[in-house]
Amino acid sequence: MPGLGRGERAKLIREFGASIGPLEPADAAARAAEDESIVEASRARLGQLDVALLQQLARMFYGSLLPEARLVEAAFRERARTAFGGAVAPGAGGEREGADDLLAPFSPPAPALQPSRTRKAVDGKAIHAALAPGGSVAASLPGYEARAGQMKMARAVAKALSERLHLLVEAGTGTGKSMAYLLPAVHYAVANGRRVVVSTNTINLQEQLFFKDIPLLRRALPLEFKAAVLKGRSNYLCLRRWRAFVREGFTNDTDRLLAAKILIWLRQTDTGDRSELALDDSESGRWSALLGADAQHCTPKTCRDNRAGRCFLSRARRRAEGAHLLVVNHALLLADQALESKVLPEYADLILDEAHHLEDAATRQLGxxxxxxxxxxxxxxxxxxxxxxxxxxxxxxxxxxxxxxxxxxxxxxxxxxxxxxxxxxxxxxxxxxxxxxxxxxxxxxxxxxxxxxxxxxxxxxxxxxxxxxxxxxxxxxxxxxxxxxxxxxxxxxxxxxxxxxxxxxxxxxxxxxxxxxxxxxxxxxxxxxxxxxxxxxxxxxxxxxxxxxxxxxxxxxxPLEVGGLLQEQLFAQKDCIVLTSATLQVAGSFRYARERIGLDDTTFTLAVPSPFDYPNQALLCVPSDLPDPTTRAFAEASVEALEAICAATGGRTLALFTSHSALRAAHQRLSRTLRRVVVLGQGIDGARQQLLERFRETPNAVLLGTSSFWEGIDVVGDALSCLVIVKLPFSVPNDPVFAARSELLDDPFSQYAVPQAALRLKQGFGRLIRSTGDRGAVVILDTRLLTKRYGETLLRSLPPATRRRGTWREMGPLVMDWLANPPAAQA
Known part of the structure; x- marks a missing residue:
């Protein structure tokens, strides 16, 4: 299965039919039995492939001693025997250049959009009707609840699109911001024959928009609209380079396995997008060097795949030209603007989600x-x-x-x-x-x-x-x-x-x-x-x-500063730009976000509060007796406090760290002392998604994470009941970019370090409450929240949870009392 990654047991069960459990067994005999089940599932899957494809695979593995080679050869001989009534050698027949005849059927792209001569405003009544109780969105989405904040944001986005405004929106967790901007964007794009580009920072959100939210809109709206995803050219397989890769033959098993994976995938893919494949680091390197599309190979004049309509990159671009909604990522968006590479089709209206990442994305892309x-x-x-x-x-x-x-x-x-x-x-x-x-x-x-x-x-x-x-x-x-x-x-x-x-x-x-x-x-x-x-x-x-x-x-x-570049090369070039995130305000002000990314004072702002009842859903605890985090004593004391909290909760706890070394030290101690708790550590016990799946499925698990776990993870319900933030997420003072940018400011700590930490802290806090039914506690072990002047700024940036103070030994009992006794019961 080309899209099956290492350790993805749920997918192995669901899509491959293997008879295995959700977790890897500790017993050697049980693991051997699972291995045999996987082999049998592989035989069955290979047996479903047609003989031409199996013959190509057999040629690729010819002479290899890999177990996969034996499986492929056996499957080919069996299929050849039944298809031709006799034995056929794997290497029989002339060598073919590639796999053009083994490609999946292509769906034709939609024609390019034709912009209307005059612009029509978004119909506000239609937006209200779709989001109102009993509206078309509610009819298409079971359990949907109309939210005043979502309605308010949707009206603001509709106004920005209609009147060519720039808008900055902080939409609290649970607002439903994706629907709040997608709905008016679709109405605007269809009414005017113009595309709206939606840019995200992460692949997770990109896929959520395209595979979940946009299909929902299609069911909910009486409008016909097209949507597409476009990525950087190297993400798409170049068929010319693929044929050359196969033609040159294989001298190692790594390339054989990669080629076999791609060959099977070509029968399935309509996009040629590498994200559909599960590539390890070595395979990703080979793809980038030898297989991905590039500017030199992808030329319509000389490429027969392009002329024949088979080129994956060309087809992706044609889909983009016909799309009312075009979903991209920040890296591609910024490269397209800065380098004038014109990968994206013409557009004048842009929605930037995860906008709090824009400065960092521009720093990486332009660096x-x-x-x-x-x-x-x-x-x-x-x-x-x-x-x-x-x-x-x-x-x-x-x-x-x-x-x-x-x-x-x-x-x-x-x-x-x-x-x-x-x-x-x-x-x-x-x-x-x-x-x-x-x-x-x-x-x-x-x-x-x-x-x-x-x-x-x-x-x-x-x-x-x-x-x-x-x-x-x-x-x-x-x-x-x-x-x-x-x-x-x-x-x-x-x-x-x-x-x-x-x-x-x-x-x-x-x-x-x-x-x-x-x-x-x-x-x-x-x-x-x-x-x-x-x-x-x-x-x-x-x-x-x-x-x-x-x-x-x-x-x-x-680049030392990116705000001026963004203003000149992006914001000033577009009619309408909507920037949104759950974390844009610091202590109730948009000033920091606006200054860092170069938005001028004419940008409209809107703060939409979360619909969650934080005083009754979330408890915020801060111990008053731990050492200052800048001292050596804090490392041991904080792990001891974390151990006590995890022992009290018995699991269901996510601990966020600001350094890998602190995480590893905590993992080593907790694994030794918490006998009844499963301790999972980022970078220690598996890949990110694998860790999250194990955490959700294991009630007595504690998950330790660093930077990538501070945002973008969604664990709903009792699986996550306690969040521990070990240390405030300040940037390392000698980080080169942070230090250089700090030197440009009069008061770098207050103007830069504190606001940056406030937004990161808010992101981390947001991991706890993900739905109206969630309830839990956040413990921040950093006493600077109580002892430093800037602590109040950080606290005012967080949602209005119920707050408690106490000694570090009281944190566990406070958390358990909160979880066991909802506010109504406590009253």
């Missing part, structure tokens, strides 16, 4: 990150010595194409044309190592001077002061040598391209080779420009730094 592995992999893709004057990689493939295209006259010249490129890559590989060695010596020198030897992860901001050090002079010299060698690589590639260009348009083999060459040259140019900008710091509006991680050292660059 750069390069590590040694990236560069090493790139050079290996160009040329990789294989002994005795033999090479693998692109340059060798170009040699073969030159000989094939040019015939015998080219055979004697081709080696002379390609060898300089091999030599240049070899030289660049050596100076690459010297460059990163110089960088590591620099980091070690700077950090030892400041705070001792390098331990764990470390970031060094490249300020003017550190650039004047003797170690940096060595870095600059090493970069000069590496840059020179990269220039020689470019010359070698240009020489090969000049020899191959006369054969352009003579065959797909040549055109693919030229596209691969153009792609490599573009990547090479980008690497050189980005590295030069970091080493030389040519742009004073950019903050640069080095990061030491488990996988090695990386160079980073990011």
């Amino acid at each position: 750069v990150e390069i590590d040694q592995q990236d560069l090493t992999f790139f050079l290996s893709q160009l040329s990789l010595p294989q002994g005795a004057g033999r090479y693998g990689g692109l340059v060798s493939r170009l040699l073969t194409v030159l000989i094939t295209a040019g015939g015998e006259p080219m055979r004697s010249q081709a080696g002379e044309l390609t060898q300089p490129a091999h030599d240049a890559v070899d030289a660049a590989r050596r100076t690459l190592g010297e460059f990163f060695l110089a960088l590591m010596v620099f980091v070690r020198g700077v950090t030892e001077t400041a705070s001792g030897p390098i331990t764990g992860e470390r970031e060094v901001r490249l300020t003017d002061t550190v650039r004047r050090s003797e170690w940096w002079e060595v870095v600059e010299a090493a970069w000069s040598a590496f840059s020179t060698d990269l220039g020689q690589v470019e010359k070698g590639l240009v020489r090969i391209g000049s020899a191959l260009d006369p054969f352009r348009d003579t065959s797909e083999l040549v055109d693919d080779a030229l596209a691969d060459l153009a792609n490599a040259r573009q990547q090479l140019t980008e690497f050189r420009v980005d590295l030069a900008s970091i080493v030389a710091r040519s742009d004073p509006a950019t903050v640069c730094w080095l990061a030491v991680r488990d996988r090695g050292l990386a160079l980073h660059g990011a």
Whole structure:
């Protein structure tokens, strides 16, 4: 099953028919029985495939010793025997280039929208009728409750679209903000023949909108409308590159498994979107390097898949052109605007959900990150010595194409044309190592001077002061040598391209080779420009730094400020922009959010409170006797307090941390001391989604999470009854971007650090109450909420829960008393 990821037991049961339990058994015999059940389910699934597809799979696995190879060969022989009445060898028949005849049937895209000459306002009465009690939304959604806040937001969005306004909306948890903006957006788009782009930060929300909320709207509304999802080009499989991948054959089992997964998936997919596949890190790297669509290969003039209507990227774009609602992510949206790549069709109206992430998304998208592995992999893709004057990689493939295209006259010249490129890559590989060695010596020198030897992860901001050090002079010299060698690589590639260009348009083999060459040259140019900008710091509006991680050292660059860029390149270009999130206000003010993302004073704002009854649904406890979190004593004391709370609740608890090291320390202790509680740790006990499934299904579980668990998770009901926030989520003061931006402010702590922490804290708090039936307690172990002046600002940013103080030993009993005795009973 191509979309089945490691550890997804629920999907294995539901979609694969395996006879296994929801949790992995501890007993070895039970695990063996489960393995046999999975094998039997695999045999049954393979037996359902047609013989042509099985023959292609058998060819891919030919000569492999993998157990999957034996399963495929047995299934092919059985199907061939019944289909043809005799034995057929897996390798029988001529080698075919690819799998064009094995593609799923394509549904034709809708015609492009035709905007009306005059704009029509959104019908407010229709919006009200749809959301009112007994309206069309209620009729289509069992259990729907009309909410005044949702109605208010929908009217504001309708007004913004109709009158071309910019609107900033904080919609409290439970408002139903997705429906509040989708409903008027559909009415506006259909009435005017214009598309509305909806952008999200996370894949989870993107998929929720497209696969859940938009289908609901289709059932609820008497309007015919089209919706589409569009992602960055590399997310779509390029059939030309896929055929080349298969044509070159497989020298390792990793590529065989990836190819088999894709081949089966091609029979099922209408989109070619990689998100439908469960790819591990290695497979994702191969996809990006060899299979994803890119600007060079995806050219209508030379691509027969494009002309035949098979190109997945082209079809996705045509669907987008015909869509009234187009769902994208912030990264694609920002790249499209900043680089003017025009991946998105023309649009004038934009809704940005998860808008509290916009500044960070712009920082990432407009920044750069390069590590040694990236560069090493790139050079290996160009040329990789294989002994005795033999090479693998692109340059060798170009040699073969030159000989094939040019015939015998080219055979004697081709080696002379390609060898300089091999030599240049070899030289660049050596100076690459010297460059990163110089960088590591620099980091070690700077950090030892400041705070001792390098331990764990470390970031060094490249300020003017550190650039004047003797170690940096060595870095600059090493970069000069590496840059020179990269220039020689470019010359070698240009020489090969000049020899191959006369054969352009003579065959797909040549055109693919030229596209691969153009792609490599573009990547090479980008690497050189980005590295030069970091080493030389040519742009004073950019903050640069080095990061030491488990996988090695990386160079980073990011814009110092993004508000002005967003205003100039996005907000000023659009008629209507609606920005919304559950966390935009700090202590009742939109000022921080507006300033950080560059919105001017003409932007309208709206605060829609949550419909939840927080005083009766949520308890907020803060212990008064724990050490200050900035002291060493806090680490042990906070884990002891967390242990006591988890022992009292017996599970059903989510603990949020601000560092992985603190999480690991807590996991180690709690796993040892809480005998009747299942302790699950992020990065320790499985992938994020797997952990959430186990947490929901295990009543006595405690889940420990860091940054990605502070938002975007939804555990409804009693499965989550207690939320513990170990420490206030302030940014690390020496984080390079945070530190550089702080230097631009008069009072960086009050203007930047506190508002940022307030929004993160509000996001974390929001994990607890997800429906009107939820009830639970939040315990914040950070006493600075009570002892510091800014504590009141943070508290005023949180929902109005019932508050209690006490000693850390009283936290567990307070939580259990709240859970056992609802307010009415307590009264």
